[in-house]
Amino acid sequence: MSQSRSVRLSRRTVLTVLLGLVVAAGLGLALFQPWKAFTDTEVNEALPASSPSTRTEPSMKESPMAPRPAAGAKDLAEGRFVTHEHATSGIARTVRLADGGHVLRLEDLKTSDGPDVRVYLSTRDAGAVKTGLGDGAVELGKLKGNLGNQNYTVPAGTDLSEFRSAVLWCERFSVSFGAADLSLAAG
Known part of the structure; x- marks a missing residue:
């Protein structure tokens, strides 16, 4: 009977450790974002011609991606x-x-x-x-x-x-x- 209880505690311990590792890995990925490397x-x-707050929207003929002169x-x-x-x-x-x-x-x-x-x-x-x-x-x-x-x-x-x-x-x-x-x- 003590051997059976010992095996159950070991499984519980292993599952707890594995869960802890999964949580730590998730936090590590979220914090470090290694894929950004x-x-x-x-x-x-x-370069804009005027400050964003004073600039008017581009006309329909002008592409928003077109360079604007910086006169x-x-x-x-x-x-x-x-x-x-x-x-x-x-x-x-x-x-x-x-x-x-x-x-x-x-x-x-x-x-x-x-x-x-x-x-x-x-x-x-x-x-x-x-x-x-x-x-x-x-x-x-x-x-x-x-x-x-x-x-x-x-x-x-x-x-x-x-x-x-x-x-x-x-x-x-x-x-x-x-x-x-x-x-x-x-x-």
Whole structure:
């Protein structure tokens, strides 16, 4: 009789351990999203002529995918991305649009896809954000794609002169994928 009870406890223990492993594997997959290491999302946006809130919808003759001219746009600052936790390259530019709005434009971006990567402006330089975004960082939104050219609207009233870098920051793991020091544009 004690041998039978011992066998039942072993089966119960094995089932409990297996259930625990299944739950842990599910949580691990949800948290780390390992398939993102093998996927790419390419986004290629034209530089807008005006801020998204003031732009009118395209006419029926104009394709929404057609590049819009950026007449009156002025580069304010730019810099090249440096690699932090993931290989990252490309250019970050702050641009004043004709209507006075501002965007952060990422060009020729190449980085890894990640589970929760966001675009920030930071008051710290690109080297310092490896250890954190610092006080006063402004989130511009989720990274639209890990490849290509994309625009992020800078909130109205943001003083761009306070920011030293553009950062691709993984919220889930609190790490910088890469960052670009923003230096005053020539001209």
